[in-house]
Amino acid sequence: MEINRMTHTVIGLAMEVHRHLGPGLLESAYCECLHYEIKNSGLKVEAQKAVPVIYKEIKLDHGYRIDLLVENKLVLELKTVECFTDVHFAQTLTYLKLGNYPIGLLLNFHTKILKDGGIKRFINTSENL
Incomplete structure (x- = not known):
C-alpha cells in the first residue's frame, strides 16, 4: 500500500477508536484497540516493537519500544497527555531515525x-533512507 494512503487509513482507524472510547483512558487501552483495528484492516502491524540503540561499537537490544509499527514503515507513538511537547516530537523523530523508518504519527487520545x-505527522529526512 502506498504510504500516504496507509497513513490516511491508520488515521481513520485511530479516529474510529477515539470516537468509540473517547478521551480519559490509559494509553495501553488505545494502543490495544488500535492494534486490533489495524490488524483487522489487513495491514501488518507489530505492537511494542523493540528498537535497538547502536552507539559506536555497542548495541543495546533493549533500547526503546515503538507502540505500533505498521507495514514496517509507519511508526505510531500514542500518548494520553494534555498537549504535545517538544520531547514527544523528539521521541517520535528518534524512533524514525533509529529504525530507519520513513514516516511516523504521534497520536494524542486525550x-x-x-x-x-491530536495528530502530528513526521517524515524521516535522514540520509540513511
Missing part, C-alpha cells in the same frame, strides 16, 4: 476530537 490537535 483530546476531545482527535483531528483537532
Whole structure:
C-alpha cells in the first residue's frame, strides 16, 4: 500500500477508536484497540516493537519500544497527555531515525476530537533512507 494512503487509513482507524472510547483512558487501552483495528484492516502491524540503540561499537537490544509499527514503515507513538511537547516530537523523530523508518504519527487520545490537535505527522529526512 502506498504510504500516504496507509497513513490516511491508520488515521481513520485511530479516529474510529477515539470516537468509540473517547478521551480519559490509559494509553495501553488505545494502543490495544488500535492494534486490533489495524490488524483487522489487513495491514501488518507489530505492537511494542523493540528498537535497538547502536552507539559506536555497542548495541543495546533493549533500547526503546515503538507502540505500533505498521507495514514496517509507519511508526505510531500514542500518548494520553494534555498537549504535545517538544520531547514527544523528539521521541517520535528518534524512533524514525533509529529504525530507519520513513514516516511516523504521534497520536494524542486525550483530546476531545482527535483531528483537532491530536495528530502530528513526521517524515524521516535522514540520509540513511
